[in-house]
Amino acid sequence: MRFDGFQGNDQAKRQLSSYVDGGRFPHALMIEGPRGSGRRTLARLLAKAAVCKSTDQKPCGVCAHCMKAAGGNHPDIFEAGGEGASRSFHVDIIKQIRDNAYVLPNEAERRVYILAGAQGMTEQAQNALLKILEEPPAHLIFILTCENRSQLLTTIQSRTVGVTLGAVEQDKAVETILQILPQTDQDNARQAAAVFGGIIGQAVSGISDGSFRRVQELAPEIAHAVAAPDELELLRLTAKLEKDKEASDGVLNILSLIFRDALVRRVGNTDHLSSSPETAERLSRLLMREQLVSLLAAVESLQQARRMNINHTLFQTLLCSRLREAAGR
Secondary structure, rough: OOOOOOOOOHHHHHHHHHHHHHOOOEEEEEEEEEOOOOOOHOOOOOHHHHHHHOOOOOOOOOOOHHHHOOOOOOOOOOEEEOOOOOEEOOOOHHHHHHHHHHOOOOOOOEEEEEEEOOHHHHHHHHHHHHHHHHHOOEEEEEEEEOHHHOOOHHHHHHHOOEEEEEOOOOHHHHHHHHHHHHOOOOOHHHHHHHHHHOOOHHHHHHHHHOHHHHHHHHHHHHHHHHHHOHHHHHHHHHHHHHOOOOHHHHHHHHHHHHHHHHHHHHHHOOOOOOOOOOHHHHHHHHHOOOHHHHHHHHHHHHHHHOOOOOOHHHHHHHHHHHHHOOOOO
């Protein structure tokens, strides 16, 4: 299978190539990964491969089916999804799909439904989808995308083949960012790739809308506040993350680098990974080695909570409490 325009995630590519090249396309796939990891890009590539007429590498990109798919007007590829808010993917959408499920394809051998943001499905919508997944017609393929498959019913999970997307290797991420944003200098692209953990979509958005710079400024301030005598400053700073979940991920990534640099300095080394060596130096003087180790563990646990799509208000509370506790404050 060809993956034009989709970077990294070699394990996922090998997995999907074995399905497509071997003629064993699953009737239901679930692509999970953080926002900006390329879930929808990959889903569209798979949909194109499913309708492609080439007998060689798919999608070929030149047959009539591929051309229509690329233009977004293939009659046998459908996209549906919620509005981004929790439980905004309503049952009416699934019922409409279910009513048309047994209609034969118009032009291709298969009909493909891309269900984007499946974590937004109501339980009623998931149960309606389950009825199709249990006994799908041979010509039907579902491609679901979500942040984390654990957000869906276990019955949905058990009837879909999982594909997990993650970070892109640093050099490849920087190269891709520069291709998308040629006006960005290499140092800026490298820092953005690190801040957003190799998630290209988030890095590109962060550079484009300025959130990257805001995160770079906010994270060191939060690191300073962790060691402050009281928690008021930390509460004030974390309140800035209230409506920006992606910024929270960026802040955690930078905090991890800062605390790592402080720990390294604490044991006598001066190399650094973060862009805030002065903050790391200050923390290395204020905090003991054990406290810095605890802070790194606290950040890791918070990152895990974010991957599990924890309620954002609860996340802010945990951010303050766990960092303060780890710092012995």
